[in-house]
Amino acid sequence: MATHIRRPLLNPxxxxxxxxxxxxxxxxxxxxxxxxxxxxxxFGIYQYMVFQARTGMVVLSSHIGQALFKGLAFTEMLFIVLVAPILTSGAISGERERLTYDMLLATPLKPGQMLAGKLIGALSYLLLLIVASIPVFSTVLIFGGVELRTLIWVVLLLGSAALFFGTIGLFCSSLFGRTTPATIASYTLVLIVCGVPLLVASIWPQFSNPMGQSPPPWLLYLNPFSAIVAVTTVTPATFQPDMPFFSVNDPFMVVPFLSQFSVGIIRYAPEGPVLMPVYRATLLGFWLGTFVLLWFSSHLALPARRWRPRWSDLGFVAAVGAIALLMWVRIDWWWIVPPVDPWLMPMEPMPMPVPIDPAPVP
Amino acid sequence: MTLAIETIDLTHRYNKKLVALDRLNLRVEQGCIYGFIGPNGAGKTTTLRILAGLLSPTKGEVRLLGERLTTRAAQRLVGYMPDFFGVYDDLRVWEYLDFFARCYGLRGARLRQVVDELLDLVDLAGKRDAFVQTLSRGMQQRLCLAHALVHDPPVLLLDEPASGLDPRARVELRELLRTLRDMGKTIMLSSHILSELAEVCDAIGIIDHGRMIISGPLAEVQQQLATGARARLRIARESDVVLALALLQRHPLVSAAGAAAADPRALIIDFSEALNEEQCAAILAELVNAGVAVSEFSARSENLEELFLRLTANTGQANG
Structure with a gap:
């Protein structure tokens, strides 16, 4: 007879x-x-760069490296955003559909362990995709031009996005009894996070009052594409008004469809163009969102008395509190106060013409 | 001896309205096979889910081997097989058991040993490396039963274990249940196939509308509820049927007698009380002495199915 049950050493x-x-x-x-x-x-980005060089543009080797890195990081992010939710949206609902959920609940396995196992399983597959892409990424090394700092930021953003969008799938899977509605709900949330801010940002100048204002940076805080474009955009060390800032070699700035992903990333100030570092808020926002959604999921996955406080809640409170505290202490690091658009700056008042006294009539 | 399962005034309501269990009192002895019978919606699955720790009762108390039921105690003491069980199609047979054994914290050599022993017990050692989806329904049922045994629980709760099985698989399952009982396990199973229960169970409980109607050892329950007995006899010559019916209808112990619809030479006789063997012999002698050529005579008591139908019909009428 089983006298006691040990906790599993490795998540089953x-x-x-x-x-x-x-x-x-x-x-x-x-x-x-x-x-x-x-x-x-x-291949597409490389051909585009070669075409630019043939039309007489100055294309340096580092330009090609930067454009390739930006394009590949963007494609990888796009794939993570699309694949992560589908890998996790059947995590709990699939067990319910397969009628194995009761069998699992009858074991000492906790819903939190189920969620963690599913999430880590999905993330490890995404990690496999990222590792498998290293040979393709290494083409950047041929041309150079990418800083180590940028590389670290891109890896951090890709990892955090995998975690966040995977948790969206888990949340929907715990909320809905069946996988199809869970998947539809996951993609609706993905669309709200990624598509809606870009759409609003692109029409913002038309509907702002006065017209022509740049979209506020907070609109793009949770958008992974804006973050990737912002972190991979290279700003000039010194501003030379006679030289164009945006190289026509950058497909994200000039190709019509791709340029939508760079909306709101650059502001123009009298002292030159300014890059909006929205990726800092993206990173913190993804971490915060991941823990909040995991907390909801851990309660929704319970079969009964879902909202009764549990000891595991303390862990979530500690994690969310730590991130919130970090955000509060370092608010000046991630909260962007954009420069005012130059055309909205109040003009210096024109000097009133001094009235000329009429010459005394002799 | 401590009872394996005991419930005291167990009550459960769904959404505060629908009463699934109404002060259910259940007592299951250790080491027996207990059949839990009831029509659909009677509260069988709710009871089993509460005993497995998957549902908290609205009121009442549950004791397993004298220990008050908690989720942790249920996980340790109970092996549960749901009525609609699922299998992981993409797992091999040994991986399926390995997965559930890991859930109970088994590891290393002990884990491998348990998987091998269980595969032998449920006669699936030959299918060890097969994918679960390739197994027949009967094999999947045995595999699911094996999963409930990975932590060697003293109590097994099986919800409709024989549903969807062909006759051969049912016989195999019955044998397996007897083996488990011989190993000292207490088995509580619900089923609609009452003939199966009658053959394998030591005790039964009949539940309807969340209330226990009757519970106890099978023979005792049948005896307790015996309202009479029935006999079937077959007349060799058709010309004797009318005489036989006339004689039987005049007999003081016979409450009703009539010809069977399918066979006009077969007579069904209902007695007003349970008869002993001497009384049966006297009736038979009376018929033979009157010149009736009797080719068959068989007395029988009410079977489990008839008992169940009679009891649940009574409560249905009372509630209606």
Missing amino acids: ILVREARTRMRGFRPYLILTVFLLLLILST
């Missing part, structure tokens, strides 16, 4: 995920599509 869900994640053709199909997309992006 994670062990199961590790065993089954690469079974069947689907994981390999996703990996192939992902790598093909990256190779096509690399």
Whole structure:
């Protein structure tokens, strides 16, 4: 007879995920599509740069490296945003549909462990995608031009986005009983986070009063694409008004569709163009959002008495509190106060013409 | 001896309105197979889910082996097999058991040993490396039963374990349940296939509208509820049927006698009380002495199915 039950040393869900994640053709199909997309992006960007050079533009080797890095990081982010929710949106609802949820709940496994196992399983697959993309990324090394700091920021953003968008899938999976509504709800949330701010930012100048104002940076704080574009955009060390800041070599600034992703990232001030570092708020926002959604999911996954306080809530409160405290202490680091658009600056008053006394009539 | 399962005034309401269990008192002895019978919606699954620690009762108390029920105690003492169980199609048979064994904290050599022993017990050692989706329904049922045994629980709760099984798989399951009982496990199972329960159970409980109607050892329950007995006899010559019916209808112990619809030479006789063997022999002698050629005579008591129908019909009428 079982006299006592030990806690599992290794999360059983994670062990199961590790065993089954690469079974069947689907994981390999996703990996192939992902790598093909990256190779096509690399080839497209390179051809674009060569075309610019042929039309007489000054294209340095570092320009090609920077454009390739930006394009590949963007494609990777796009893929993470699209794939992470689908990897996790069946985590709990799938167990319910498969009628295995009761069997799991009858074991000492806690819903939190289930969520953690599923999330780590999905993240490890995304990590595999990122690692598999290293050979394609290494083409950047041929041309150079990317700082180590930028590389670290991109890796941080990609990892945090995988965590955040994976948690969106988990949240919807815990909320809905079936996987199809959970997946639809996940993508609706993804659209709200990624698409709506870009759309609002692009029409902001038309509807602002007075017209022509730049969109406020907070609108783009949670947008992963704006963050990637902002972190990979290179600002000139010194401003030379006679030289254009935006190189026509940067497809994200000039190609019509891609330029939508750079909306609101650059402001023009009298002393030159200013980059909006929205990626700082993106990083903190993703961390905060991940813990809040995980907390909701851990309660929604319970079969009964969902909202009764639990000891695990203290962990979530500590994590969310720590991030909130960090954000409050370092608000000047991530909260952007944009410069006022030059055309909205109050003009110096024109000197009133001094009235000329009429010459005395002799 | 401490009871394996005991519930005291167990009550459960869904959404504060629908009463699923109404002061249910249940007593299951250790080491027996207890059949839990009731129509759909009677509260069988709710009871089993409460005993498995998956549902908190609105009121009442549950004791497992004398220990007050908590989620932790249920996880330790109970192996639960739900009525609609799922399997992970993408897992192999041994991986399926390995997964659940890990959930109970088993590891290393002990983990491998438990998986091997359980595969032998449920006769799936030959399918060890097969994918779960390739198993037949009966095999999947046995695998699911094995999953409930990974932590060696003293109490097994099986919700409709025989549903959807073919006759051979049912016989195999019955044998497996007897083996488990011999190993000292207490098994509580719900089923609609009452003939199955009659063959395998030591005790039964009949539940309807969340209330226990009757509970106890099978023979005792049948005896307690015996309202009479029934006999079937077959007449060799059709010309004797009328005479036989006339004689039987005049007999003081016979409450009703009539020809069976499918066979006009077969007579069904209902007695007003349970008869002993001598009384049966006397009736038979009376018929033979009157010149009736009797080719078959068989007396039988009410079976479990009839008992269940009679009891649940009574409560249905009382509630209606």
